[in-house]
Amino acid sequence: MKTLITWKIVRGPCLVWILVLWAMGFGTAAVYAQDTAQAATAVAQKPKPTVVKNTFESIWIIDNQTVMVPVKGTFEMDILHRFGVWENGYEDFFGLFASSNIRIGASYAPINKLNVGVGITKYKMMWDANVKYAIIEQMSSGRWPVSITYYGNAAIDSRSSDNFQNFSDRLTYFNQIIIARKITPKFSAQVAPSLSHTNVVNGYYSEPGKVSEERNHNHFAVAVSGRYKLKESMAIIANYDQPITKHKAGNPHPNISLGLEISTSAHAFQFFAGNYYYLSPQQNNMYNTNDFTKGEFLIGFNITRLWNY
Numbered sequence: 198m199k200t201l202i203t204w205k206i207v208r209g210p211c212l213v214w215i216l217v218l219w220a221m222g223f224g225t226a227a228v229y230a231q232d233t234a235q236a237a238t239a240v241a242q243k244p245k246p247t248v249v250k251n252t253f254e255s256i257w258i259i260d261n262q263t264v265m266v267p268v269k270g271t272f273e274m275d276i277l278h279r280f281g282v283w284e285n286g287y288e289d290f291f292g293l294f295a296s297s298n299i300r301i302g303a304s305y306a307p308i309n310k311l312n313v314g315v316g317i318t319k320y321k322m323m324w325d326a327n328v329k330y331a332i333i334e335q336m337s338s339g340r341w342p343v344s345i346t347y348y349g350n351a352a353i354d355s356r357s358s359d360n361f362q363n364f365s366d367r368l369t370y371f372n373q374i375i376i377a378r379k380i381t382p383k384f385s386a387q388v389a390p391s392l393s394h395t396n397v398v399n400g401y402y403s404e405p406g407k408v409s410e411e412r413n414h415n416h417f418a419v420a421v422s423g424r425y426k427l428k429e430s431m432a433i434i435a436n437y438d439q440p441i442t443k444h445k446a447g448n449p450h451p452n453i454s455l456g457l458e459i460s461t462s463a464h465a466f467q468f469f470a471g472n473y474y475y476l477s478p479q480q481n482n483m484y485n486t487n488d489f490t491k492g493e494f495l496i497g498f499n500i501t502r503l504w505n506y
Contacts, residue, residue, distance in 0.1 A: 255465035264377035393479035
């Protein structure tokens with residue numbers, strides 16, 4: 198009888214403690230499991246950042262390069278055309294029958310983010326080799342709110358040697374950093390500071406026996422461009438180029454241009470009016486003589502065709 202009573206006294210508290218400890222352990226495990234499940238769900242529901250696509254539809258926006266670099270394996274052909282200034286009116290049919298300037302170019306993207314090309318321009322029979330590299334691409338969320346691309350070229354004036362004293366006199370260079378953002382699904386904008394360099398500039402006699410350069414060899418400028426989509430395949434495009442460097446003589450005029458872009462997956466056609474006549478960016482930035490305040494505009498168009506291999 199005594200043994201039975203002792204067992205019951207001991208068994209009662211033991212069962213209580215066992216139940217308490219079991220309940221605590223189960224509750225903790227349940228809470229931990231619930232927290233883990235909620236965290237996993239939150240991670241699963243959080244969208245993964247992706248690269249923003251189609252900030253612009255073409256590598257060109259009127260006279261400037263855009264931030265876009267074609268995907269790997271893309272081959273592109275470009276035809277750029279500028280008519281004459283329309284200030285003569287009907288005399289040359291508003292510049293359409295005036296002397297025009299044309300560039301024919303081709304480019305290829307051998308690897309992701311890199312595009313290389315070559316082209317020839319009617320004015321001065323200028324050949325250029327160019328390179329374009331996407332340094333940073335805008336992300337849908339995260340640390341990259343903009344895209345940043347480098348563009349540069351080296352150009353050579355291929356006219357006869359009668360126009361030059363040295364071979365190096367033929368050479369000019371252009372370097373540009375393009376910073377862009379797709380602000381809304383319809384609106385994109387970019388700003389692009391640039392440095393143009395020419396090896397030879399005109400001189401003048403500043404005093405008897407002394408020749409001084411009338412221009413700097415280096416010229417800084419900045420371009421601001423924008424695109425607004427009217428519909429899936431049509432957009433308004435605009436551009437403004439502001440020279441920064443001041444020269445002793447022959448300071449270039451700013452450029453302002455406005456146009457319409459029609460695009461498909463393989464084509465882009467841009468039709469516009471602006472002040473730039475030259476189709477080399479260093480020539481446009483350093484030597485533009487057309488003054489928009491005097492109505493010295495001209496009509497131009499760009500055509501691009503893409504093939505992907």
